[in-house]
Amino acid sequence: MSKRILFAILCIIILATPILTVDASDNSLYLIRIYTSSLDDIPIGFDIVGYKPNSWVDIIIPSYNLNLIDGLNYSIILDDVVAYDNSIRDGYHSFDEMELELKEIASSYPNITMLTSIGRSWEGRDIWCLEVSDNPGVDEDESGILFMGLHHAREWPSMEVCLYLVEEFTSQYGLNSTITNLVDNRRIWIIPCVNPDGYVFSHDQGHDWRKNRRFFSEYNAYGVDINRNYAGSCNGIAVGMWGSGGVISHNPYSETYCGPSPFSEFETQAIKNFVLTHCICASISYHTYSELVLWPWGYSYTDKTPDDVLLKKIGEDIAYNITRQDGSGFYTPTQSSKLYTTTGDSDDWLYGYSFYVLGRICFPYTIELCSSFHPSYRALQQVFKENLDGAIVLLRKAEEIQSITPMVRPPTITNVTYISPGSYILSWKLGNPGVDVKYFQLEELEGYSGLYDNADAGNLWFFDGFDRCSSKYHSRDYSYHFSSSNVYGYMSSIYPLPVNGSMNLSFWCLYNLEKDRNYGFVEVSRDGRNYEILDSFTGSSNGWIYKNYSLDSYRGSSLYIRFRVIKSVSGNNDFFIDDIYPVPFFSSINVISSNITDYSYKLYNKSNGVYYYRVRGYNDERGWGDYSCIKSVRYRIDNPPYLKIHGPRIGLVGDNISYTFNVVDIDNDNIFLYIDWGDGSNSVWIGPYSSNEDIRYSHIWNKSGLYILKAIVKDEYGLESNWYRYPVFISKIGFFMLQPNLKK
Ligand SMILES: [Zn+2]
Structure with missing residues (x-):
């Protein structure tokens, strides 16, 4: 064997072997339980992995950061997270084993399953979705329920629970009457691993990890927190939008990095596309750990969804059917912001986008499985069985949810x-x-006016966290300003801007925002609910700069305009706006x-x-x-159009005779023409034509006689001309000598 071939084989062996060894810094991760009733005690940036409201918070930190929690009441649960993971890893499926199991189940139960890849991760792995239903792939107007696992790489039990549901829904079909009935009357979709790359990195390769594995070369940083990358609540509330507030970060090195923009990640795009193409009325996204059942909103302690009463009731039903691992009662049901507020998670988007944008009802739940970090596979059996009961509660309620009447969407x-x-x-x-x-x-x-707003009046906007200020301006004497005492702020136009024809939005701005941490956004919305980001700002503008955006892709609609600032760290957070054009106003x-x-x-x-x-x-x-x-x-009431007809006054039966209709509108309006050929046939309204256009039409008369060809024109506002009459004599033989002296 040549050295070159030997080298190639060695390379293949090395590349094909999962890397289970980890570097020294990984080996010293601690799992710490801090006894506290408030998240405010937790230093910002630490990775919260478990939480019992008003009791304790579990975090993972490197040993060299232990000094940062000096003075807090804490205990060490694990002094080497990765070593612990190594000891229980084999109890959990590897990514390949999970894939294989799904494929085997799909081929064993072809009549009730359909396995599809709904997209690919950054590293090219499939995001698998298994449908279980009596006619998989067919929309029979059955209630659709989505189960998702493993948004977060290290939350291994969340994938295992999904696999358990897959096994139960297929193997018990025809044996267990409850499951048979549900499979026959529901569309059940299960996506066990939303974040394949993260799972491979965390489970298969032995790293403690939460995010996906997208690489940002400009930061030399890996990963976006997929469950912070959805678009937000879509209910028009600025603080509910992606990237706004709560436990999120715009820092690419952070464990809760929300990504460069909403749905920037392949993994969230796959889920979004799936949701848009399937009728989903309820969902559970599994995470770990804390033994909680959560529902939206996640962005606010006080705001409730319009369906809060039923959402809460079903959430409680689910929770009270899942016994805790230690047998002491059930999972705790709560609105998810009770845990901590956040934005960009799957639940807020699933509820809000369905309700406000799609005009549908979807009840999304998040279940924080397990009482501890990574239970042994043996301890997971209890979690599986209990959570099957919880899933069945939601599956049973699905028809009731589907029958709820949604809001009337914008016509x-x-x-x-x-x-x-x-x-x-x-x-x-x-x-x-x-x-x-x-x-x-x-x-x-x-x-209506589209005003040039130099901030001197300030009556064209709603303000929250913004105000008018005179300390800096582009044109005298005021500008709009993000008030630095707030964590976030916005100003949104009171009226929508009609976008007719080609139109640009422009303004001047001056900003000094802590780079890659604090952000400003300019965004627009057709309905005042779901905003799209036109641009984002971070770092320093170095003085006033001019910004200009084409609104051509919104032509024919009308847009609310919003400026939004999120301050995720203290430090530089100045944002000034001035001379905005056009700002809509109606008297x-x-x-x-x-x-x-x-x-x-x-x-x-x-x-x-x-x-x-x-x-x-x-x-x-x-x-x-x-x-x-x-x-x-x-x-406009203006001048009616008029027309003239040119063409033969006599002709032969069966000949195709051509006429020219000269149409004129002195206001240059669009013109429509109607021709009555006098033999019972007509042209209906044809057009539009522009003024002074010559329109040619021909006609065949099939019998001899005197016909009155008539035509009329109208402009685009419906203003009509008089009828123009044009007699035509049609004969069987050409007796041109006898041409009568016919006049109009
Ligand atoms: Zn999670």
Whole structure:
């Protein structure tokens, strides 16, 4: 064997062998329990792995940081986390073993399972989803429930519980009547490992790790906390949005790094795409540890979801069916912010995006499994059995959840039909079906201006954590300013900006934000709920700088504008904005009708002008839904168009005779043409044509006789010309000598 071949084989062996040894610094990780009733006692940046509200907090820290918790009341649970992991690792599936087991189950139960990869991780591993249902892959209007494991790499039991559910739902089908009934009447999706790379790094390769394994070369840092990378609550509350507040960080080295933008990660994108393409009415995301059942909101201690009563009741039902590992009662049910507030987790997004953006109901729960860090596989058996009971509670409740009536989503104003001078019909369509809409409200907004806002008035924005200040400005005498005493702040436009035609949003800003820690954002939203980030700011602007963003991709809609700042560390956090253009303003908003039962409304006696309309729907269960985008109607009573016809006055039966219609509108409005050939056939309205255009049409008359060819034109506002009459004599033979002296 040549040395070269030997070397190649050695390389393959080395590369194929999981690296179980770890470096020295990893070997000295401590698992510490701090006895405290408040998270405020925990130094910022430590990695919370377990928590009992008002009792204790478990953290993992390197031994060299033990001095930072001097003075706190704590005990050491593990003095070498990685060594402990090494001792129990084999009890847990490796990533490959998990993959193999899913494939084997899918081939053993082909009639009730379907295994699909819903996406790939950064390192190219599949994110597997196994559906268990009587007709997998087929939408039979059954309630869909999603189970997810292992968002966080080190939370190994969360994947094992999912595998246990897979095993039970398949092997007990046809044997256990409860499971058979649920599989027959539900679509059950199980994604055991949302974070494959993190799991391989943590479990298979022996590192203590939480995030995914994306590499940021500019920071020489690895990983985003996938459960901080969802878009947030999508309910219009700035502090609920991705990257806003709670236990998150914009620091790429942090264990709770939320990523460069919402859904920046392949893993969260895969979940998002899955949610958007499947009807999911409930979910459980498994984490470890603390023996808790949690529900949204996670971003706020005080804000409740619109479904809080039932969300809480079902959460309690789930919890009271899961016995704790020590047998002392059940899992603790609580709104997830009781643990600590956070943003960008899967539950807030699943609930908020479903409710406010999709107009659907989804009840998402997070279960913090286990009473300790990594129980032995043997101790996990109790966790499995108890959590199967918890999962069955949610599966049973799924139909009740699916039958809840959602809010009326923003309708879309689809059409303006001009019917006569001064009157037109607005029509709209519903944003979501099955909402029992009772009536619509139509509003007319008047006196629109897109203002140049130099911050001297300040009446165009809602403020929270922002104010007007005179200490710095781009143009005299004020600017808008993030007030540095707050952890976060925003200012959002009171009115939406109609985006008609090509339009840019511009402003001047001056900022000095602690680089890669504190951030400013400019963002826009069609519905005032779900905001999209146009740009983000960190570090120093070095003086006033001009910013300019095309809004062309929002053309035809209307946008709320928002500036938001998040201060995750103390230090530099100045953010000034000035000379914003355009900022929308309307002088008045008139309710035209609040009890429209049709999907259209006729408006009369309108004089020349531009009008703006928006509509929203009402149902008994939720009250008024959100407004549609604003539709602008440019109405003018002006000069009617007119036309002339050129072409033969006589012709033969069966000949294709060509005519030219010259159409003119002195206001240069678009023109529509209607031709009546005089033999019972007509062209219907054709167009639009521009003014002074020659339009050619030909016609065949099949019988001899005198025909009155007639035509009429109207402009885009419905203003019509008179009929233009053009007699044509059609004969069987060509007696041109007898051409009559026909006049119009
Ligand atoms: Zn977790």
